[in-house]
Amino acid sequence: MPDNAPNRLELNGITKQFPGVLANDTVSFNIAPGEIHALLGENGAGKSTLVKMIYGIMKSDAGSMVWDGEPFEVSNPKEARAKGIGMVFQHFSLFEALTVLENIALGMDGSLSLKELETKVVEVMQAYGLTLQPDRMVSSLSVGERQRIEIVRALLLNPKLLIMDEPTSVLTPQEVKQLFTTLRQLASEGCSILYISHKLNEIKELCHNATILRGGKVVGECNPAEETSKSMAEMMIGGSLKEISKGETNIFGDVLLNVGSLSLAKSHDFGTALKDISFEVRQGEIFGVAGVAGNGQNELLAVLSGEALAKGEDDIILHGKSIGHFGPNHRRKVGLCCVPEERNGHAAVSDFSLSDNAILTARHRKNLVKTGMILNGPSVAYADEIIKKFGVMATGSRANAGSLSGGNLQKFIMGREILQVPEVLVVSQPTWGVDAGAAAFIHQALVDMAQAGSAIVVISQDLDELLALCETISVINEGTLSKAMEVKGISIDEVGLLMGGVHGANNVDQANDIDKEVSNAVQA
Amino acid sequence: MQFRLEKRAEISRSMLYFTPVAAVLLTMIMGAIIFTILGFNGAVAVREIFLTPLTNSLKWQDLAVKSAPLIIIAVGLSIGFRANVWNIGAEGQYIAGGLAATGVALITHQMSGWWLLPLMGVAGILGGMAWVAVPAFLRVKLNVNEILTTLMLTYVAVQLLNFLVFGPWKSPTSFGQPQTVLFNNDQILPYIIPGTIVQAGAPIAIFIAIFAWVLMSKSIFGFQIRTVGTAPNAARYGGFSANQTIWFSLLIGGGLAGFAGMLEVAGPFNRMVPQFPTNYGFTAIIVAFLGRLHPVGVMVAGIVLAISFVGGEIAQTTIGLPNAAVGLFQALMLFLILAGDILVRYRIKRVGQKSEVSSS
Missing domain, CATH: 3.40.50.300 (P-loop containing nucleotide triphosphate hydrolases)
Incomplete structure (x- = not known):
């Protein structure tokens, strides 16, 4: 030209x-x-x-x-x-x-x-x-x-x-x-x-x-x-995909969460179908799910939290117990808590007070309800405990969730689930739109929780976050989850390419085929 | 100069209470203007409809009689509305409840005992529930809009009522009048204040409103209703079933409307007649919104709407206002309440001329 x-x-x-x-x-x-x-x-x-x-x-x-x-x-x-x-x-x-x-x-x-x-x-x-x-x-x-x-x-x-x-x-x-x-x-x-x-x-x-x-x-x-x-x-x-140094590999305990051959049809036109997802998370392990948004992360969280039911009850096994057919309440009772990505209107109700938001998910494990009636004292006490232990900046447990900043509300939500001490915690985008201080606090809380003996799944688009937190990660792309990879000694090329969708186009989901994919991509 | 609506970060508490009051006042002003234009004395019409029922102590018992069914039905509707379930066919459920109670009264007409009224009450509740179960089933299984189905079933109920009182239930001693026999003494609500027409419905309405207040604010059921209505995704995450909420909120609304039907047929009417449908079921929608879907607010709003009913009758006799005038006032009121609601979530902001080039 x-x-x-x-x-x-x-x-x-x-x-x-x-x-x-x-x-x-x-x-x-x-x-x-x-x-x-x-x-x-x-x-x-x-x-x-x-x-x-x-x-x-x-x-x-x-x-x-x-x-x-x-x-x-x-x-x-x-x-x-x-x-x-x-x-x-x-x-x-x-x-x-x-x-x-x-x-x-x-x-x-x-x-x-x-x-x-x-x-x-x-x-x-x-x-x-x-x-x-x-x-x-x-x-x-x-x-x-x-x-x-x-x-x-x-x-x-x-x-x-x-x-x-x-x-x-x-x-x-x-x-x-x-x-x-x-x-x-x-x-x-x-x-x-x-x-x-x-x-x-x-x-x-x-x-x-x-x-x-x-x-x-x-x-x-x-x-x-x-x-x-x-x-x-x-x-x-965002930023450089830097190698991070981690301490000696932890000794992991029993497998607490076992997901096997989990598939889920699209719930709506713009959704992503989940295809044959399998992974397991052991006691003390933080398992990361990386991926560019819109590749099935929301669907994965929904099917793990019980908002969507799995096809087979054995598709999701919590510490030896089949829970694929359980709804959200039942899963929480047996020890699986989740935090979805969207804070307002999903993980929390903006128009409700913090103590009401505590009741939303903690009422069974924290005994906030008796014979159908809300126990006001324990609910307020639990909300106050979250506010105190997680350093939530709020005027008190009567404050509306919507009046909190994103970071503070996220700390409250994370605190609400972590203080219930579930065996398995699944969180999506734990630090999305959250200021650096709150993000660091949430990361530390997750690490402490794993060390105390829980198994944690972190679904995130922020690869740095996953590399810093997790022992094992895997990449979700177009509803398919790649093989789990140990973060120690992981190649950023592999993860970056898996996230960019090379594996989706080539229809290969084995991480050890990555070398071939890299050369394919370069030739292309 | 331009004005723009701007979303508030939080809903305005003061607007929440101010707009219903403003709506009632604006209704009076606009009503006065409309009736002046129509050739009546507008100011007198408003005074007769809204003030005379309050200043004339003889009319207070009428207010108690009229407000009781309005409050009972509106409490039930407000629970459903809180869950975003729009049952607007309470009139049909009210008729179905009245018919069920009448059926029991006719079967037990030769019997006596204290248990007749409670049995009729249960029949009334079940009748209303049965009538609303159809829309509930269609909504949950086939996602059919309950606004349409509940409304349409109201007209079915009216036809059923006419069929029964003109046909199988017609009293043999009524000289051809379409009406059932008069209920026996054990089938009629007792008067609770001697020398007045105030029957047991009034204290029952107050009891139901207070019970609903506790249920909605203190129980996990009320929490479920509020959560499903405010944030459906959060409700699902919290483990509350949307379908169960639809069923419960419709059955409660239908049950209470049916119960109000029983109280009316066993109270002021004492028998089933074609004039039984008195629009209580529709007016209760206005009561629910005017009362801000809160049981205590509903009690106040029930009295306000009862005033308009009683006042309408007064105005008919004193200044010859047409009966439809009351409906006009009530519709105007609902319109203004709903229109005023926008101020709860939005504020009006003045926009300078230079900030926006064009907004067309």
Whole structure:
């Protein structure tokens, strides 16, 4: 491309604030004509918010955009389409009961007769090697074919910039190959592509440049072809993936938690199915589950806590007792406590007092209820004990959970479960959005608890946290759990690659096949 | 200048108590304006409906009689509403309870004894529960919206009532009037204050409200209801079953509505007649919301709505206000309570002109 051509799109200091979270913090980067630009980051890094502003669905609080050398502002997607911006969403908006052509017609801004439209659709499909029959019912199409409808819809506008939001999350490897061919052809004709993903091997294969977002900020720009998956994973996950020194390996006791061949169907469309998950955790051991968000962590916690029931009662065995068919109360009574990721509205009720929140999960193990009546004295006393022992900054046990800061509420929730002294504790994102002081306190409490003889499972996206805490870790990706690896002497490359999804694409889940995968990824 | 609603970090306690009072006052003001426009003396209409029942001590016993069923039904509904279970067909459950009690009264008509009234009470409760069990089952098993099913079953109950009093239950001595025989003396509620029309329903209503207050605030059952209604995910995590909560809250609402039906049929009516449905079941929805879904608030709100009923009758005779006027006032009140609720969770914030370029 000529050097003097203006950038297709320049973002300058784009900022978007949501209540309580800065989704985009002065984000700036450029996309040249014909460039395939990757936007890389974990879930929640601010990728979707950013593209929604480019596509006119949201409005930025600050910052400006330049389109082909001219100031650019769109207030709705129709205006964005008129400028030449097309977008293919992660989740399609198609009518199942209509044909391919009818669906495309419904998405068009201009008015064309069906006949004219069909001619254009066929032209576009031939030009880009997209096979679709215009008169097929959408309900009879595969996910890959449905995505093609969305792509055709975008291509009919002769876009100058095509935004693809996690396009391969629903595709088979063959469909991915086909998609990449189409995208490369588009780019060679001068269309810019903004490609959103957290899959490192795809980005290495496809993209010319990458902008990495973390916590709403640009934390790096790179040429994916020159980077390793590890280096990009480090930028994406945050900080360097440093080796940490641990003391001598503990002597572990009995197996307290044994999960075997646990599978769980998706509970809703955006969920992840769990596939054949097996692991065991021994007395005194902290077992880590690493992985990029949205790969089945919430589902795993739900099926361990009893909020979702396992298919077989033997799928989950607590110290020799089958508990797969037990609900949350029953599991707590026999010694399995859990802390879900979301504090407000899941682990705690914001509108309830701290003592009421203590009753929520501790009423059986701490005897806070007798003959159906709440024992006020013991409930307040237990809440006070948590507040004192875990250094929770609150006005007292009468304070509403919602009035506490994230870190303090998390300390309260962790304290509520830890002081029940369960045999097994499962926690998800124990320090997510928590200040460093509270995080260190929670980490120490977990280590102390394991030393006192409990088995602990920590599900976290923060790899540093897992490496610091755990003796054993394993990686969850697309609902599948990798083999357990000892943290001592672990290779960060292995973990980083497993998290980036290499093993998902290659359908290999054996950690000892990693070397082969690394060479595959490098070749790609 | 623009105004914007901004979410409060915590719900406002003061607004929680202020908005129902404001809603009642606004109802009076708007009602006065509407009736003035319609050609009545609006100020007098409001005075007759809202003040005369309070200033005229002869009307106090009417208030006790009217508020008792409203309070009993609204207490039951408020428990369900707390759990986000929307039973709006209490009128049907009230009729079903009244019919069940009537059935027992007709079967035992030749008998006597203290046990007749308790038996009719149990029948009333079971009748209301049976009527609401259908929506509960459909909601839990097939996820059918209980708002629709409870409401629709109300009209079924009305038809059943008409069928029975025009048909099999019609008194042979009523000269063709559609009504059952008069209940016998052991089947009629006793008067508790001599020389008045106040029957046992009033103290029972107070007892039920206090019992519900303790249940909701002190028992783990009340905790379950509150948790399911406030944070369903937290409730599931805490081990509370959503389906069980739906069943319990609907059965309690239906049971209490049915019980109120029994108290009415064995009290003021003394027999089953086609005029038995008096909209208590629908008005109780307003009572529940005006009382902030709290049993003690419901007692106060029950009296407020009873005032509007009694006052409506006064206004009919004194200034010739149409009967529908009461319904208008009550609907206006519910509308304003619900509209005012937004101030509990949001505050109104003034937005400067320069901060936002456009918000259209």
